[in-house]
Amino acid sequence: MTTSASNSQTFDEAALVERARTGDQQAFGELVHQYERKIYRLAMNITRQEEDAEDVLQEAFLKAYEHLDRFKGDSKFYTWLVRIAVNEALMKLRQRKGDRTVPLDEPLDTGEETMAREIAVWADNPEQQYSKEEIQRILTDAVDSLKPDFRTVFTLRDIEEMSTEETAEILGISIPAVKSRLLRARLALREKLTRQFKRKGEDVFAHL
Amino acid sequence: MLTCKQFLQELNDFLDETTDQDMKLRLQKHVNECPNCFVIVDTTRRTLEVYKGMEPQAIPENVKTRLWAALEKKMAARKPPSSTV
Numbered sequence: 001m002t003t004s005a006s007n008s009q010t011f012d013e014a015a016l017v018e019r020a021r022t023g024d025q026q027a028f029g030e031l032v033h034q035y036e037r038k039i040y041r042l043a044m045n046i047t048r049q050e051e052d053a054e055d056v057l058q059e060a061f062l063k064a065y066e067h068l069d070r071f072k073g074d075s076k077f078y079t080w081l082v083r084i085a086v087n088e089a090l091m092k093l094r095q096r097k098g099d100r101t102v103p104l105d106e107p108l109d110t111g112e113e114t115m116a117r118e119i120a121v122w123a124d125n126p127e128q129q130y131s132k133e134e135i136q137r138i139l140t141d142a143v144d145s146l147k148p149d150f151r152t153v154f155t156l157r158d159i160e161e162m163s164t165e166e167t168a169e170i171l172g173i174s175i176p177a178v179k180s181r182l183l184r185a186r187l188a189l190r191e192k193l194t195r196q197f198k199r200k201g202e203d204v205f206a207h208l
Numbered sequence: 209m210l211t212c213k214q215f216l217q218e219l220n221d222f223l224d225e226t227t228d229q230d231m232k233l234r235l236q237k238h239v240n241e242c243p244n245c246f247v248i249v250d251t252t253r254r255t256l257e258v259y260k261g262m263e264p265q266a267i268p269e270n271v272k273t274r275l276w277a278a279l280e281k282k283m284a285a286r287k288p289p290s291s292t293v
């Protein structure tokens with residue numbers, strides 16, 4: 001059994017997809033190995049629940065396997081897989097009782113709420129003031145506090161590092177909608193982290 | 209000079225360096241002259257850096273086991289006919 005799939009240097013997505021499309025199950029298995037962690041992280045970031053994230057992980061790979069013949073190769077396989085996983089994750093959010101539905105293309109906001117309230121310089125190495133676990137919790141809590149549609153756009157753009165165009169395509173929303181949500185998400189996270197990481201006991205402009 | 213509100217609307221393109229040269233200069237001028245926006249640019253940039261540096265969570269072993277069990281079941285059910293002859 002080869003272990004080359006775990007080595008991104010030699011990982012050839014297109015070749016594996018081609019083999020998988022002709023029924024090579026081992027090739028599909030290698031694709032799963034390559035992307036399972038990223039898909040699980042994506043699912044956790046959007047759903048924020050372990051049980052839902054597990055369902056999303058399974059459904060995404062099972063559907064990808066089942067519909068591999070529909071993958072046309074005009075985007076990257078990973079982008080196609082992410083699209084399936086995001087759809088599954090959004091469906092989970094909609095199914096949750098008491099959770100507001102996730103509008104896929106709500107009217108553009110005018111930016112009225114795009115304000116920065118917490119303006120403070122960060123400490124030089126704020127991460128050194130916290131343990132790895134504490135940092136992880138601070139980052140996760142901040143993402144948790146975002147509305148699902150902002151969280152989803154932030155996850156795709158800034159964690160998955162998809163382009164604005166890819167994000168718009170995956171979510172089925174306009175490019176201006178992606179940009180506006182990303183701005184709101186980034187500014188909201190900046191506020192949250194600033195509260196934790198700001199330089200203590202100093203006036204905001206003391207450094208100037 | 210751009211107002212802070214106008215600057216904030218362009219913040220993403222400024223951070224992602226996707227503005228044209230003319231806008232870039234106007235935005236840079238604003239940052240140089242506005243201490244508040246200077247701090248916002250710096251802390252937003254650092255926010256993105258912290259998230260980019262976040263390690264992907266490992267999949268819990270039992271979740272992984274169940275994923276592979278589900279996949280194997282699916283694959284067994286869809287074995288190409290030639291393999292059973």
